[in-house]
Amino acid sequence: MAATDPRKFLLDLYSSAVEAVSPQKCLPAFLPKPSPNGRTLVIGAGKGAAAMAKVVEDHWEGDISGLVVTRYGHGADCKRIEVVEAAHPVPDAAGRQAAGRIMEMVQGLNENDLVLCLISGGGSALLALPADSITLEQKQAINKALLRSGATISEMNCVRKHLSAIKGGRLALACAPARVVTLLISDVPGDDPGIIASGPTLPDPTTCADSLAILEKYNIEIPPNLRQHLESGAGETPKPNDPRFARNSHHVIATAQQALEAAAATARAAGITPYILSDGIEGEARDTGLMHAAIARQVAERGQPFAKPCVIISGGETTVTVRGKGRGGRNAEFLLSLSVALDGYPGIHAIAADTDGIDGSEDNAGGIYQPDSIKRATDLGLRPRAMLENNDGYTFFSTLGDLVVTGPTRTNVNDFRAVLIL
Template sequence: MNTAAPCAQAQPRAFLRHLFDVAVARALPAHCLPPHVPAPPRGRTLVLGAGKAAGAMVHALEAAWPATAPLGGLVVTRYGHTPPRPPGVPARVEIAQAAHPVPDAAGEQAARRLLALTEGLTADDLVICLISGGGSALLTLPADGLTLADKQRINRELLASGAGIHEMNALRKHLSRIKGGRLAAACGPAQILTLAISDVPGDDLSVIASGPTVADQSTCGDALTIARRHGIALPPAVAAALQSGALETPKPGDALFKRHRVELIATPQQSLQAAAEAARAAGIAAHVLSDEIEGESRDVGRLHAALARAVARGTGAFNPPCVLLSGGETTVTLAAPPAGGPPGRGGRAGEFCLGLAQALQGEPGVWGLAADTDGIDGVEDNAGALVAPDTLTRAADAGLGLADHIARHDAYGFFHALDDLVITGPTHTNVNDFRAILVV
């Protein structure tokens, strides 16, 4: 993105939104995928994949693929997350749509069809797997003994439990017939190239979309422990299968991975660095704290507030004006609404902003933005929210009780009333949480 940044001091909100847009642009498939497109093989090329960026990844691949070389396949993305097809690029790979974050019948049907396409592959064939965040829910094929209804319930309980993404996907892999390296096993003798956009802390390839083409180091025992730790009930037959190891996934060192190559085409760190460079080009010092921050969203917000307050008061590790950047994947542990009140709406980014606003207490000269780089915070229509020095004052004037909204996990209601939601629509990529705290 070459657009000049707005002045941070005069337009702090616009400046923060600019940094978010730069971070997203760095991870768009049209930008980052073409350099990784391989030469066509002697045999056929089959494209498979899943994730929120799958539609855009297909378009980028189709545009870069030789017109005379065969190409076909199927990917599945979230409803409404397929961008318009680039002019002059013919459709060669089917794009199916399904539900996220809780899987639906369309996702299960797409997974069955996708797996069936691997039949008859030979050593002369190439499978290009396009993988991005969200694929765990979109590529749903329950293990023996599980129904789709079981998977839906387990997903809902995991999402509400506060479990981290590594734990969630370790369990998901062992309850699937396609995740945890099983798709690679189905491709048999074919060469496999996985092009992945990372949305997980640490860029663990086996965790991105639950690693359908990547060897899995977690075990059936790990999956059982995770389910018990978070109170996830499993059907007795499935629990017994995990106990016996019958649902074990392919492991590192298995021969099936010898013809498999994985390339990360976009990562959270790359996007944070792009935002940092944009800030520095505008004359604002930028500090990338980490791209691997996890934890309860509101608590992470309070931690960022403490760092920003120290900077603003001249006692921190950095000098103002500056922007503090971070990424990762926080969690929200849902509890029943207090006193039987209505449940709130919102996602991780909004929850982070509630904690940030509460801890900043209107600190002068500090603004914050947190948003999910896929454009959707949880299941709402916003990517995230903004916090300003006058957030609490405006909330009080509007009769909004911050403590009540925090108790009900109602970030959407709070920031919507203040007109401080960040709304982008689907971005067609996903490198997870983006947070920027500006101190001037």
């Protein structure tokens, strides 16, 4: 299959990866049993939160109620759990209002009650409740600066926790003394549950000083009230030794590794040997593109470290330090960098797409590279290297008709990349 239709092969790998980490497949086995003596309240946030809530409704025995917040366009047809849609990656008033309502809902619970918290990637922006001394506009400005800075997801979420009234374990404390069970779809390299969506129900080992150091590292200016909030320790989060977390539990139900393994199985079934590089690659997307291109050429020219035909698969969350004014997320940036580096080298094809169906803030999941991509682009008057410098990967692949457009997948384990060498 791969040799005759590389494009379909790569799209099949991506589809297999996404399906393997869908809430329908992963969540039911982790539902707590038996039902509690008291109430069951379902809350949550993330791009997969509504789909997760629908699975809970379909499988839960007993009464449930609650509210989850998801990105615009990522809702689901829930009957008993309210679904609110809000903005991502920069928070808006709808996300702030939803977060406030969730905090109100969990007041007055007792030790017989259960709070089921459904968390997936995107929850940091969607569950936006700034600390008392901070405005939503200030949080939006910090979010935008962090997104453009090249900061890693763990660094961004460290800062977010210490400017929030709900993240970094504060939501769990508001639920006490009820028991909190958190189910998470991981979008962070390493699958640390405390980093996913900035860990609203998990204790936080990081500090206000860590946040200040990150802001300084990326030369992000902050207003005096935010600096005071962090320097005074007013933004400190509850720590792992806090006894109020003792009865709570959490389970990471879907990861990038699961997605990569599913894609690898699909490749083997098609007669192509897969090699998983890593499920946690970070760093600049364009540098990651150069690295993948170099490995692909080594395989093609020297049969090292793998023999062709094969497919190299990887995941993780790269970053883009925005310097230009073009369009495109990190997957388009990765793929354009790889395209420029390979420069039409024969027999190499690639896909890069986000498992949530949205590359950055665009309408595509990612794109596909083919050996003739650079030639076709040049024939159309495009300048690939200049477009890479302008962070304009979306325009490049859109012009070629090589965007991958899926719509929201309602899950999120971050980037999926596959490089096929024939």
